[in-house]
Amino acid sequence: MTLSMSWDEWAKQDAMGLAALVRGGELTATELAAQAAAGIARLNPTLSAVVEVFEDAVAEPATDGTNLGGPFAGVPWLMKDLGPTIRGRLQEMGSRLMRGNRPAADSYLTTRIRAAGLNIIGRTTTPEFGCCSSAENPEVYVTRNPWDLGYTTNGSSAGCGAMLAAGVLPLSHATDGGGSIRIPAGACGNLGLKPSRGVLSTAPYASDISSLVSTQGCQSRTVRDTAAFLDHCRGGAPGEFMPYWTAPEPYAALIQRDPRPLRIALSHEWGDYRATPHFAAELERAGRLLESLGHHVDWALPAVDFRAAFAAQTTCYISNFAQTVANLIAPLGLSRPPAELVEPMNIRIWEAGLDTSYTERARMQAAFNTTSRAFGAFFEAWDIILTPITALPTPRLGTTEYLTISDNPDVLDWFGNLWRNFAYTPLANLCGIPGLSMPLGVQENGLPLGIQAQAKQADDGLLLQLAAQVERAIGGQWNGGRRPGVHVTVG
Structure with missing residues (x-):
């Protein structure tokens, strides 16, 4: 087929740039869709990142x-x-159990996405029920990182991360219950923002309050695309459990101005968890860049009981995922998840969490409260805290200890192993604060390393404003201007 532009031209455009070309009459929405579909057809056999077009x-x-x-x-x-x-x-959630599942109605956010003019052309890969760190079950699919096909993209927004990094499209949907937007964005070299609570709706099947930790969002390659997505897709559905707030001015306007000089804390020591020396050095390098832009940068840490916070987070995940599985098997007339259709760790999580008591959840919520208050007090003295996106290098494919196909019999030990790597993202979900992964670092294995900025609740705009200042300072060259070896412009 004849494409509307060269792949080099395509890869230079972000979503707002493509939209401007359509509005200017240079391209049509049909031509954009055809080009994205051609990119998927070229690269998906290698990356296995798109389930269906x-x-x-x-x-x-x-x-x-x-x-x-x-x-x-x-x-x-x-x-x-x-x-x-x-x-x-179809919505199959990375699971053999859910094959053939066709929801009868659009979610509220789906209607907002369409109203904003985004054309939903397919669906991307995720681990089963979004529960682990890689879309990697050989019986379903194995999503590969375009920077090095021997590595995972991390997860759970795995296919999104791969498709953006490979230049197939500039903006894509992602979700985040503990880092699932930010972590794959970090390993794939994309921008990934987990918004605050009260920005993007999860109606009608859940709410920010009922799930406590999960939220919606996107990955992108430019700050203005993320800003535009939030500007045009935010807002609560009728009957939300909590207020949905609106920013004082559109983020698209806010990011045109540099932020005031900020107080930025650096940290990579969160309780029992530490980054590798190389990751700590990359964090310091990012701190020096921010210092050069006029910000005050120093080492500091919230006064959080990290062990209690991560224990509460684990209780939340186990009980939430157990109910997710229970709610999916009940309409199928099943009393337990079938071993031939559900991954073994997800069955163990279901067993461990199904009978969580109100008393256990109340203790969990008390820990959430004290953790949130500690972060709140910290952000009275500091504007932003900066960490690596993960503590350890991105795993190679086949590292089953992080996967829900793991044979680890101990659910708590399995989650504890996750936290040793993915230490810096989950507490933002617990507290409802925003976190943004910026592609500023490089891992020793050559993969990108996201540097995460977190701020107080409702300071999403400040994170985007800082990222836009950085983007201007580096001439738009995230990842140092590098592109992955698997990319639409290659070959």
């Missing part, structure tokens, strides 16, 4: 009511195969 939405971008007059003007968008539902489309 919606051919009807590629051929006719206005399918399902996409508002081509919206700010994104039909820019192609992939939905993670978990979270917001799309009426009549």
Whole structure:
């Protein structure tokens, strides 16, 4: 097929740039969809990051009511195969149990995405129920990192991370219950923002209050794309459990200005968890960059009982995932998850968490409260805390200790192993604060290393403002201007 632009031209455009080309009459939404679909066809056999392409939405971008007059003007968008539902489309959640599952209605966020003019052309890979750190079960699919095919993308927004890094599209849906936007963004060299509570709705099937830790979001390659996504897709559905707030001014305008000089804390020692020396050095390097931009940078840490916080977080995950599995098997008439259709660690989590008592959840919420207050007090003295996105290098494919196909019989030990690597992201979910992974570092294995900035609740705009200042300072060259070996511009 004849493409509307070269792959070099395509890869230089972000979502807002593509939308401007459509509005200017240089391209059509159909041509954008065709180019993204061609990119998927080229690279997905290698990366295994897209589960399905919606051919009807590629051929006719206005399918399902996409508002081509919206700010994104039909820019192609992939939905993670978990979270917001799309009426009549498959949603299989990375699980053999859910094969053939077709939700009957759109989620509220799905309607917001379409109203913004994003054309949902397919769905991306995720580990089963989003529960582990890699979309990696050989019986379902194995998603590979375009920077090095021997490594995972991390997860759970795995396919999203791979497709963006490979230049197939500039903006894509992701979800985050403990780092699942930020961690794969960090390992793939993308921008990944987990918003504060009260920004993007999870209605009608859940709420920020009922799930406590999970939220929606995106990965992108430019700050303005993330800002535009939040500006146009935020807001609560009728009947939300908590207020949904609006920023004082659109983020698209806010990021045009540098932030005031900020008080930025660096840390990589969170309780029992420490980054590798190389990761600590990369964090220091990012700190020096921020210092050169006029910010005050020093080492500091919130006065948090990290052991209690991570224990509470573990209780939350075990009980939440147990209920997720219970809610999925009940309509199928099953009394327990079948071993031939559900991964073994997810069955153990179901067993461990199904009978969690109200007393245990109350203790958990008390720890959430004291942790949130400690972060709140910290952000009275500091504007931002900066950490590496992970404590340890991105695992090679086949490192089963992080996967829900693990044979570890001990659920608590399995979660404890996750925290040793993915230490710095989960507490933002617990506290409802924003966290942003910026592609500023490099791992010793050559993969990108995200540097994470976290701020107080509702300071999402400040994180984006800082990232935009950095983006201008480096001439837009995230990842030092490097691209992965598997990329639409290669070959």
